[in-house]
Amino acid sequence: MDTTTALMLLTALAAYLIWFKFISRSLSGPRVWPLLGSLPGLIQNANRMHDWISDNLRSYGGTYQTCIFAIPFLSRKQGLVTVTCEPKNVEHILKARFDNYPKGPNWQSAFHDLLGDGIFNSDGDTWRFQRKTAALEFTTRTLRQAMARWVNRSIKHRFCPILETAQLQAKQVDLQDLLLRITFDNICGLAFGKDPETLSPGLPENGFAMAFDRATEATLQRFILPGAIWRLRKYLRLGMEVSMSQSLQDMDAYLSDIISTRKLELVSRQEGGTPHDDLLSRFMKKRESYSDAFLQHVALNFILAGRDTSSVAMSWFFWLVSQNPRVEEKILIEICTVLMETRGRDISKWIEEPLVFDEVDQLSYLKAALSETLRLYPSVPQDSKHVVSDDVLPTGTFVPAGSSVTYSIYAMGRMKFIWGEDSLEFKPERWLNSDGKKFEAQDSYKFVAFNAGPRICLGKDLAYLQMKSIAAAVLLRHRLTVVPGHRVEQKMSLTLFMKYGLLVNVQPRELKPIIEKICKGNNSTVGVNGNCQGVEMVAGVA
Numbered sequence: 001m002d003t004t005t006a007l008m009l010l011t012a013l014a015a016y017l018i019w020f021k022f023i024s025r026s027l028s029g030p031r032v033w034p035l036l037g038s039l040p041g042l043i044q045n046a047n048r049m050h051d052w053i054s055d056n057l058r059s060y061g062g063t064y065q066t067c068i069f070a071i072p073f074l075s076r077k078q079g080l081v082t083v084t085c086e087p088k089n090v091e092h093i094l095k096a097r098f099d100n101y102p103k104g105p106n107w108q109s110a111f112h113d114l115l116g117d118g119i120f121n122s123d124g125d126t127w128r129f130q131r132k133t134a135a136l137e138f139t140t141r142t143l144r145q146a147m148a149r150w151v152n153r154s155i156k157h158r159f160c161p162i163l164e165t166a167q168l169q170a171k172q173v174d175l176q177d178l179l180l181r182i183t184f185d186n187i188c189g190l191a192f193g194k195d196p197e198t199l200s201p202g203l204p205e206n207g208f209a210m211a212f213d214r215a216t217e218a219t220l221q222r223f224i225l226p227g228a229i230w231r232l233r234k235y236l237r238l239g240m241e242v243s244m245s246q247s248l249q250d251m252d253a254y255l256s257d258i259i260s261t262r263k264l265e266l267v268s269r270q271e272g273g274t275p276h277d278d279l280l281s282r283f284m285k286k287r288e289s290y291s292d293a294f295l296q297h298v299a300l301n302f303i304l305a306g307r308d309t310s311s312v313a314m315s316w317f318f319w320l321v322s323q324n325p326r327v328e329e330k331i332l333i334e335i336c337t338v339l340m341e342t343r344g345r346d347i348s349k350w351i352e353e354p355l356v357f358d359e360v361d362q363l364s365y366l367k368a369a370l371s372e373t374l375r376l377y378p379s380v381p382q383d384s385k386h387v388v389s390d391d392v393l394p395t396g397t398f399v400p401a402g403s404s405v406t407y408s409i410y411a412m413g414r415m416k417f418i419w420g421e422d423s424l425e426f427k428p429e430r431w432l433n434s435d436g437k438k439f440e441a442q443d444s445y446k447f448v449a450f451n452a453g454p455r456i457c458l459g460k461d462l463a464y465l466q467m468k469s470i471a472a473a474v475l476l477r478h479r480l481t482v483v484p485g486h487r488v489e490q491k492m493s494l495t496l497f498m499k500y501g502l503l504v505n506v507q508p509r510e511l512k513p514i515i516e517k518i519c520k521g522n523n524s525t526v527g528v529n530g531n532c533q534g535v536e537m538v539a540g541v542a
Contacts, residue, residue: 315498
């Protein structure tokens, strides 16, 4: 190497170090390294990513800035990330300056093969049109009743029998897997009117479900990897991009068959046939000119949004309840009190059928416990937005155009300045009104588990309906305990799965102590055997 070349390299290195020192001083977050940016910290804390982000947000006052790679001309744009958990910043991003913070090109390109221009992967006019069409359907009582029918069928004929068999045979079950299967079946039924029955005795594999899982996992890999890398892998057909291509073909064939059948049925309906009440049919009735590809993406968007979120939330719910007997008892007292009023005092009638729509609607404390679960363990722990134009957040942080903003939903639920000194405590009572009887919603910009602003989740009520129905059915019949030694840990993904599932033992539910408490609380007569006067106990439940 000659002297001139060495001098040029030293000059470039000095210029870079001066630039890096200037850039790093302007950042307020965790340590940033030359070239690698904050990547070493991310790698070091990969197994506790969301807690690490929460720790950083506590240390830096609720908002900080970092750069993924410290490369000149990149860190002030694509590499710069603003991370926040401040409710007023979140409201600014999701509502006040909504149009300035779309999903952005990186998200859309990564998810396009799977979701196309569907409602959860689009911005602007494309999103507004689909949102308006979908909102008209989600506000109807008939759709909630349709969801209740799908949920109750799967609970009665498959979910409860599988748990009953596990109880009788003293076998442990992976509850997270069962919940993923039942929510997948239910959302497929609601989305396109066909139950794939992945939750069945023997837990069979289903081609469409397997293809959907592979495509989802490959898509999430794309989101984690830099765009240039996953695009190269796609071009060269490397890694999961190979299975991605085949999975999309399998899903296309499955859904094309359903759409063709549904089109024929809609013609039949016009001639006096039986109508369908699934979302696909509802969209098709709105406009007959929709392409098959668009209709497929409509179905896939709702399946992606409706399956993992509810199942993951319920997994954390059952785990938290198993750790908090006081909460479990209060949930059972509420369920039994409602059933006494609606089905009488013969307990055998309580377990003949799952709770109906109107019964589920009365379970305020159960809804509070589910909301408290989502506060501590949100199904989607964080979300990111692209910055279109230069902006200043309400806390005073400048965010330049081309950068990204991430708001940590996980951290928001664990901040004392938002939820108080008991922010880390599982306390459903914080969701009840002053008399402790009615559910009281919190500010949607400090509880963002269902998003907020114009993009607030359309299926929020359906999600609560499904979660409450399944939780009530399970807790009324069984006592679940985590298998000794089983590790309950978070999986680092866009969705907060349990890394090793949730292995539980299924034991019979003893309702006698619950009935006694209800009767004593109502000053009712208690019989000589400790049973409430007039309440019939049945074997296996009493």
